[in-house]
Amino acid sequence: MPDARPLSPAAATQFGVSRRWSAVLLAILVAAGITLAPLLLDTYMINILIRAFFVAIAAITVDIVWGYCGTLTFGQSAFFGIGVYALAIIFTEYGFGSWQILLALATAVIAAAAVATVTGWLSFYPGSTPLYASIVSLVVPIVLVQVLYSGGTFTGSSSGLVGFETFDLEFENWFRLAGLCLAAVAVVALIATRSDSGRVLKALRDNDERCTYLGINTSRYRIVVLVVTAIVAALAGFGYAAFGGVAAPENASFTFGTRLIIMVALGGRGTIIGAIVGALSIEVASAYLSGSLPYVWELIIGIALIAVILAFPDGLVGIVKRLMRGVQKKQRGPTTRLRPVAKAAANAEENAVAIEVRGLGKHFGSLSVLDGVQFAARRAELLSLVGPNGAGKTTLIRCLSDGRERSTGFVAIAGHSIDRLPPDRVVQFGLGRKFQAASVFETLTVAECLRVARTHRARPSLITTSTVLELPAAAISVVERSGLADRLGEEARNLSHGLKQALELAMVLSLEPEVLLLDEPTAGLTRAERQAFADILTALASRDRLCILLVEHDLDFVREISSRIIVLHQGKIALDGSVHDIVNSALVREIYTGQQAAASEAVS
């Protein structure tokens, strides 16, 4: 790796090795503990814990969907219930045996996956809100329970199914089996959420729109996650019923779904460990307390939930982490090295038309925001879009990057018509859009943000966390010039406004776009930052031959860097020409009357 730029290789290896060994050691200890624990516990406790282990697996799936992906779901209980009933119905109908076990397993997996796919399709689509997805997730268990109620003897209706023959295992062995299953699920979940793919999930939670504009089909990601977690939850339900020998509608109810959320909230969302802690402690506590204090116990749980949300949104694990942080302070994750990505095959024509717009219009009812907009821009052009507020500049940017925005007209990016395609597809034609307010992933580190931006070029690993970050040269140059290179391990929310803007630009450049759309990139920047920005943009146009379309208020900045200017006025293109022609035109003087016209005279 001659090009690799190690920031501190010694620290990186030491860190990685010691961490890996301690993780393996911990896993061995946990496994040993689970194997030996039944010898120390009484039967009642073992019985409770076996159920609690299966419930904790379901809680982990809630944590992934809610804590990591940001969808508050009441519906994981439905998938758990599907697993419970798949086993109960098949064992009741066909008896117990090896092919019945396989059939029950297959049914659980297929039914859960199918229901999850439909639920996902209903919940996640461009324009759906997290609130709406949450309500749909509440509908799923309610529908399922109603179906179970109306299933007659097949589902056992409201009394459920009991008395079917099931696995004959010692209590102690059930404990070991369930405990090891939980440990295995937890390890897989921890590895997956910390892997490069896991970062994408957090990115979805932090900023869905930015993900879309990085070419990620966020709806599909969310559906896939839902299907996978649904299958895991169904298998947990399968185990639960196999041990208990009972299937009850409560196993699928939204009440149980809510209970799972409470477990995750109390334990600490987005940590996996928190889900386990929450599930085990609530299951054990309710086994002891719900008998003696039936309604008071529910009351306590409700009050505890409200208190945790108001005062400790990070839950128990969050509190512990906060206490620990006082003791030791460390940078998150292993150190990352930057490496330029191998240049893709020479791009087609150097001066090809990159944006083509014909007869574009945008109307709200009778109000016309854009009308008959028509222009084309080639590669290596730096085209500025100016005009007063409300002229439709930002709307035009939206219409170029999202096929569903415009009312009429034709738009092509790098020769591909964007048709009615959503932004993630348009991005794949070679478009990059930087928003006006810096749009990054607040809780991800700088390196993670950049890696997420590479998702559709370099498929992220499900298992490992890569220490090398391959970026295109243009992105690396922004990272290095802005000083981000020294802060790769820092969370984006701690960056200054100017650095966030630079990070977002680097993320967009990581897409290797042919067309770059920028909406007022210099707003709120210091003078030095603006100058740096101007240099970067000019270099991108001349050296990397990007076609850059820039919305900008500051006419001085525009004059300094543009190769061409379009003036938008009242939704129409008023002027389109060279910098000199436009700046000295009567219309621009009228729009930017007073000092700016005077200033331009001073220059020319």
Next chain:
Amino acid sequence: MTSALQVESLSSGYGTSEVITEVSFTLAKSEVLAVVGKNGMGKTSLLKTVLGLLPAWRGSVKFAGKDVTHMPPHLKRRLGLVYVPQEHALFQDLTIRDNLRLGLLSDRDFKAALDHVGQWFPVLTRRLQQRAGTLSGGEQKMLIVARALMARPQVLLLDEVTEGLQPSLVDRLADVLTRFSRDMGTSMVVIEQHLPFALGIAGRYLVFKRGEIVDSGGVDAQATERIEAHMRI
């Protein structure tokens, strides 16, 4: 006599970056002050800090002698400090009448205020039941200004009211504001790109650059020249 508005060593910013540094000025009763300077120099942030939409880091804002630095915006508004923002300042889906009603704190004085303000904006009073969103851009600006005047504010903060306005309307607006400040004793802070307009109604000016006042003075025959000298650099 206490001044209408007194700003002392005011600083503020976003996140960790300071955009307003140690700004001080006073505004006398019925005085009009023009704040000029290029875009992105913190002029709008100054108004937002004075109003409280952006919390002040240091310094103070006194309104009619009373310290209001940390008072929430809607309470300042009740005292008579009215802000006319640059963007999204109208309720497009409400009628012109409802938009004007929101200029007052109660409906009690609506009739009288409408008669008073309406005389300068006949185009609005003729179409009270129409939705504000159906007005043209210039008419919308007029509505925003009219709404601000409804409450007969003590101090009016105007952010780029002439942007995108035809020259004839700019002159009308200058006329209305001058008369209002003279007749009602309203003091105004006018942020402007449009120098002739700003200097036409103001008695004094401040030049703003990167969050600081770099020059100030009375509006006289040489004012334009002095200001433009700052803009070029």
Next chain:
Amino acid sequence: MLTVTLDAVTTAALLFIISSGLLIVFGVMKIINFAHAAFVTVGAYAALVGSQLGLPWVLVVPLAFATGALCGALTEATIVRRLYQRPLDAILATWGLGTVIGQLITLIFGREVQFVQAPITGTVDLFGIDYSAYRIVLIAAAVIVAVVFTMLLNGTRLGLSTRAVIMNEMLAQGLGVDSSRVRLITFAIGSGLAALSGALITPLSSVDPNMGVPWLVSAFMLVMVSGGSLLTLAVSCILLGGLQVIVSTFVNPILGGLTIAICAAIVLRIRPEGFARA
């Protein structure tokens, strides 16, 4: 057939009263109040207590509204206000509150199902069939709620402030509107309406600590599909409520109970703006 039509209209009326409170809270705060079901239950128990005390029905209904409004105001001031920046946490907290209220009611009144006598009994002769007089009263109640609501929103200063906050909260604040007061009052009115509908349901069904829950999902979906206006909410209630009655009558009551949720989800999937005009 006529009975089915009347059932459809009265069901729509009840759904409208329940979801209108949810709608106004959603409009102003952009959150769904998951404690709405608990407030429905609170209203039902308020009606139960009121009628056991021998209060006349014309006092019982306002009593229920006032109880709900008080609970709502307390909820807003102590819980929801702190979670404006975290909408999903806000709905989770209101959900937690819902369980707390449900358990408190259970502790005070017990689990058993109770009944409230209808204020108007018997039937009226309508288009040649005998129909429950009380259900006809519900239609009138829904119309009154709709009219009062529209008058409040369009005819009063508070209504103007509320509409301004719904459309653009920042701007409204800049104009001197005290938006936290608007939120408090809105939440109180929304919760009061939930309780009011709870009181109105009692003569039709039994009273028990979880009675609000079955209505909740339908009300959520109606609010989502209505796209935010009172008029489209009424339309959604009539269309989907009517469909619910038809399915319950001719197919199967359990499927009928799910009709609204399933149809609304499919409508929203195909047309994300729901029944709102584009």
